[in-house]
Amino acid sequence: PEGYDHNNRLNGPGLVVLSKQEIVSASYHSYFPGKELAIPRGYIQAEIADLGTVVCSHFSAVFPYYFEYDLDFSSYVQQQQAEIAVIQSRFASRDHIVMADFNTGPRVETAVSVDKVLAGEAPQNYQLWLDGGYNISYFSDDGRCTFCDNNPLVDYSNNVIDYVMFKGDYTSQSSQRTLDQSPPLSDHFGIRRTVCKN
Template identity: 35%
Template sequence: MLKSIEHYDERRDHIPSAISDLDADVVCLQEVWFEDDVKKIIKETRDSFPSSYSALHDDNGDLDTGNFNKPLCFGFRAYKRILCSLTKCSNTANNAEYIACAAERCGLMKLDQKCISCLILTPASSILQTCITDITQTVNSPGLLLLSKSPLRNPSTTRYIPDTKQVLPRSYLMADVERIGKVVCTHLTSNLGEYYEPLLSFASWEEQQAEEVDHLLTLTAPMTQVVLMGDLNTGPENAENGITGEFEENYNLLTSEGLSSLYNEDPGLCTWCKENPITDQSYNVRLLLDHVMVKGMNAVSAQRLLDDNIEGQSFPLSDHYAVGVTVDV
């Protein structure tokens, strides 16, 4: 069983136990943004998934547990730029205007990439503690974490655009898993409205995602057996299930090159759903964004998972439901 789950920070304490209970061989998580969460999940799921990998692991696949001696945002110039962004840009109308203001007036993109990521991923009320004063914290900027029952061989992390600072840098993890083959865990660019990556030349989020899809197709073309899993932020229209297409041309590119998605055919349910109380309720749509796509193997069943509310709560584990696919290997 292969599953893809999106991590939502407000439900962080419930995630390890939910993952441990899954009948899965490999799990791909997204939005595990900080070192503390990576360590917590790995520690509390180790009995079920003894192997793990993230961008915070070293070349040998071991998680560095050493302490750091300076915060993610360090130095007077960094503090000055952060204060400028929080004060001079606080009245902007949306994310695009805020990033443009912070970049043009305050030099946001001159900060270290890990500092930029921390500022974007941290609520304003917690920036002082998380980004400016904590000397032991680091950011898992791709937000990705792979867990596996079997050893993860030859693990690697790759940025889609490696040499340019980004507000939201995107990456993929890749590893060899016994009997399964290559596993690629990723979180592609999402539809965030008006485009706001100051240092990139794309005209839209869809165009940036198309570049990432092209990278994945080039990567997987020579592979005979591969699993692509994660929140791909693209999916087909399915009128029968009330699902709206999202960057559908990019999804069609993936499926036209040998990657198949049984889940899209059956059960074909939304994974980002307007009925979920923790989705952005201003978007009155159902989307199928999360996928486990396979090439060179037979997918025999698929299902939506973790779509019930947390026990004793009125909300589920995440704003995205999980996808599970069983393959015959």
């Protein structure tokens, strides 16, 4: 392998989709084709038997300094907005599920437990998903942080920035935080969501 493929044989961001159902097709797409990025961003589009289109991504984190010289944004908040727009535009005419580290989430100032009090991360971008008609039932089903200050791998306030959301003719059975044992496997805890195609 040559170039950046030498470092990652799958795709720049290191995304992967696993499925118990047959993966009929899968392809990787860059959010900014032809651009050189310090941190490559893109998504996998997979067609899953009996489920339909599944999108897997890792949206830009909101760092305080912006260092993507080959893009015309002034912040990672703006870059993340452009990434969201790509997904919402590309899949506007089809039912789809998006699962990702979204790096965006609402602020929750009061809650019944400390792990549901959330600092918020680019909440205006989280609102773009709600305004786009995406179903995000995690807060009513569970609501505990997925990026938590009690995780020894995290030096940051509680946030929910990881989701499995959908738009279209699906039914959500449940969603919950998972992979949150000690010691932690990652700086993020996982989300498990049961979704059925209608």
